[in-house]
Amino acid sequence: MAMDSGWADLPQDILTLIADGLTIDSHACVRAVCTNWRSLLRPAAPSLLAVLYDAEQREGGWRLCALCLSPKTSTVLKRRMATMLCLGSRCVGSGDGWLAIDDPILRLVNPLTDEEIPLYSFTRGRLSKVVIAPNPKQSNFTAAAITGRNRLIYTTAGNNSWADVQCPRLADGDGLTDVMYHEKAAGKKVVYCLTRHGDVHIVHLPGDRGQQRPAVVEPLLSKNFDKGAAFAAPYNTISKHTSAKNLVFCNGNLYQIWRNTSCTVTSQLPSGGRCRVLADQIFVLRYYPRRRPCWNPVKELGGCSVFVGMNNAISLHVKGDNPGVRGNCVYWIGGQGRNMGMEFDMETGTSTPCFPGIPLQRDICWYHLGDTRSSNSHNLVTPAYRLRKRTRRA
Template sequence: MMASQRRPCIQQQSGVGGQSAWPDLPPELLERIVGVLGPRDRVAVRLVCASWRACVRESFPCDLPFEAPRLLLRRPGAGGGLAFFSLQHRKILAFALPASLSAGRCCGHIGGWLAMASDAERSVVLCNPVSGRSVAVPAPPVFPVSKMVLSRPPTSPGWTAAALGRTGTIALLQPAVSGGAWMTIGLDEGARHGGFRDMAFWSGGLCALGHDGAVLAFRGDLRARTATVSLLRDADHAVGELGRLSWSWQVYLVESDGELLLVRKLYTVRRNSEAVDLEVEVHALSSDSAGQRKWELVAEMPGRAVFVGSVVSAVVPVALYPAAGLRESCVYLARRQVELLAPHAICEYSLVEEEMRGVPIAGGHSTDVEPVWITPFV
């Protein structure tokens, strides 16, 4: 998440010391004005100054940027557009994406920016649905793209993008250095680990998760077109090994305030029964007194909740969203497989209680496109 640059208050000569009168509008008048605006315009209003932002927060708390994580999903039916489902309000938000974005497939998100891929045109565009700004990205050499991560929003200097193809290949892009040219990395390492299934920026580099459970760290020099690699986690099993671990577990990499997490989940359908069991494990990479890194099983995460998915994963402080009903030490999941629990549902798994519960998605969504967690911004 990233705090957007605040725009200065509108400067208008009021005749009294040359100060602007806009921040001093009576709250009830400002509330009436904001009340006739749509969600997108209310988002623009809160960028003007602190008093206007406070008015929007207090009077319209359900506006997009101020909520706990929500799902970007495609509405059911032919030509269904993209919309947001509010975990806090248990309903589809009125804030819908522009039609120009609805034709694309979301493959990433950071700081309010969405990475939207067009498989037919083999293109990716970074866009901000609030400001309306967009940044074109050169076509990655790993299409179709299953996931794109950015080191920081594209309005920040020196930002780097990584694209993960569905074939398990990764490419890096740093526009300020590479002049718009992508660099494919880890081809040999990827082959040894069965290809890559997830990735995350962490500690100044890119971490990649192999299909065998190994975690590798890459540090790329895009100017020199080279990358160094180190092993952060050994493989769980051999490449090509058939078994419960390699085929049933879904594994995710999550960065959280300098900490690297590995989340594993397993759905098990009981034979001759519609009941579904769910196991979730969270492992954190830590360092001992000698500086040696090791992975430790996490039994609880006080004050934090984890949201995981194949496109976006994030860790959120629950205290920031008291009205959302988030539970600390819980892992929130939303995948097409979750239909095993209930049609159109989010799964909430408690690490402490080792139990799950489902949250229905009112209004439904298309299961042809996986829902994507969008974390709060601005």
């Protein structure tokens, strides 16, 4: 049945007011009603998936919740989650509405639609992180994963097989620490890999199933990687004290996000003097291909915000009047002895909890729908999901 033109032409302020009271799945349905509504309503902002203790729950008190950064969602809605996860489940990836869950069979799940894709073909070691292309299908999807210390594997043929990628010039003591999926023009699929030393490798994946060509790997820097040439002092020294490193694209530029996950450290600089790196201190470096050193520290992201962690890293354009997601901020998960969503303000250089006062047992990952990567931020009430034990597969 066609929509009445009067509803299709509903003013944006009224439509936005209605959408502000919807859950994330209902909001997605409203945006799909017609072309006009989709253009007027911005996609949902990322949410934080976390295990929350609820004393009112009869089944153990723990449930999986989605917490939105909008202040309108200071309380968590009590809504049953379609896909249930057990407390022992380990999330190893997130992107475009899907989660990669290892418990113990690796599987992709969509918490909003209850779709599930078991990855029976994966049997090789403990995963560090998984990234997937949008809209995976049971028999045909693209995924890449870090397994072990320096091993990258990928599949472009669904559950049929996984292939190894040999990243060149990994120095002694170096290894892969982050992977990011990025789809270029003409549907070309690319994976960016980041090492603990800050070196970047670009993996050009073959096409969809049926194409047996191997992946092509090239370093971001054509010459041998050298910290002194890549990072100016003191960042060539700071690099070894920031074990958490992530890659993200923002406004077409490539950035590295570094964080010191240990205690405060003080190092002697080769040129003299000392360098002090605080616990959980964050550094943001932008790639300038025509400069040497080519990775340089920055204090802003052009008004955007970025979300890093177990999720495939995303960036959002943020309007100044949006009270939910703030511009020039890095949203991350961690903290000394804690596991919580944090907001790093690049201007002040400080991090603060995103949800102070909410008794979270553990934070899992940032969760976002497929079209948030290039969208403006939007306030949205997201659903809360309940957690129950799941019978494990043999």
